[in-house]
Amino acid sequence: MDFQTHYITPDVKLSRYEGRLFKTEATFDYHMLIWFISGETRIIQADAAYVFRSGDVFLIPRNQPTTVITAPTGDTPHQAVAMHLTTTRLRDFYRDKPFSAPVVAVPKVRQFAAHPLLESCLTSLLPYFQLEGIFPEEIAALKITEALTVLRRIDPGIDGILGNFEEPGKIDLVDFMEKNFAFNLPLSTFSYLTGRSLATFNRDFRKAFRTTPQRWLTHKRLELAHYQLAEKHRKPVDVYLEAGFENLSHFSFAFRRQYGYPPGSVV
Template sequence: MEYQAKYITEDIKLSCYEDKFFKSDIMFDHHMLIWFISGETKIVQADATYFFRKGDIFLIPRNQLATIINYPRDGEPHKTVVMHLTTEKLREFYANLDVRPKLSETPKIFVFNNHPLLESCLSSVIPYFGMEELPSDIASLKITEAITILRNIDKQIDNVLANFEEPGKIDLANYMEKNFMFNLPLEKFSYLTGRSLTTFKRDFSKVFNSTPQRWLTQKRLELAHYQFVEKKRKPIDVCYETGFENLSHFSFAFKKQFGYAPTELLNQLNRS
């Protein structure tokens, strides 16, 4: 895979994937504002799937789990401008504002397709990627501009951007049943459920009477089987959307669990 990234600072980058596709399961540490120049992204969350293409602009709130699949499209690479809205920068922005955010349980992805103000802000950073010496504080000014525009577009966005709370201890069973398909380190799951890693493993054993890895593999394979039987989806799609990293490992684990490979199951279903 050929991947290129140019940075103004670590919080503003021009990202480009030339290869067939790139897939990753991610927990976002910062809010991410993204403008599509070309290509396509599929974002799969526990309760929604999104497709974004050329011209689209969207904001992904922090601490969200998602499977991200990036594709080239129409002969062009997957290319985006990505702006991180960090907690540090947002604290600085809101320091002198009287804003009291209302906490929402699951912040949504905010979509601002082809919005002229945001597009103007994000496209204006492109010339800076080719400069060796940047104007002083240009990145900070651009991020401040973006935050200001977002607040002007959506009056509810302060509830997300001005919320600096860390995840509190939540119901482990409900959270894991909803998010098991995301292939993340246990440290991330423990953080998002408000626990230390040691407490997470202890509570997990009490709740599920199993180790996290054994339970996660079982749940992902069961979901994959359901996707084949009920929706007859392609193995490559099922593999990447049920928490597996490559097709060969997925096929091996699936056959070990059920006694037949995904292709054998699909062939049988197609004949019936």
């Protein structure tokens, strides 16, 4: 795998990837504004999946379980510019900017229509990646402020996402897990996103599901994979990543143990 990252600052980076496939699962601590230059990325969240290609601009919201599957397209590598919209920067930005947009409690990935202001803001970043040495924080802050100002201009509802600084509170555990079980995240992340300590999460989970989180998660992920194989007629190699497994061999072993036959024999 050939993955290169060039930073203007810790909050603005250019990534270039020339491998066959790259997958990551995370809940980001900050919103991420992505400008896709080339390649293709599939992003999966609860109840929604997206495919982004050259020219697309979108926002991945913080504190939402997200699977990112990236691959080059033909001989074209994956390239993207990412801005980390940290809570600290956003608090400073919104300090003197009241807004009336309703707060979005559970935001989804948000794509932005093509707009000359947004295109100009993002393409102006590219020359900075050629610089050597320390990039002035003052200029980086200006570029992020410019991006935020443009987003507010072209999408008035964005304030309901970027201007919401609340941390996850205690929510319904069963509903959350039924929607997000396919994300291969640490139990500590699941506990945080449901507003619980890890000990409380484990206790509440056993009470609700009458089994351990690990066993329940494996069972649910295999059920999802079986459905995709049997009803959607997909291949094991196209299913295991989206079902929450890290590699095909582990998926095949777990599938055979649960169902008594290999995933390739499902018809």
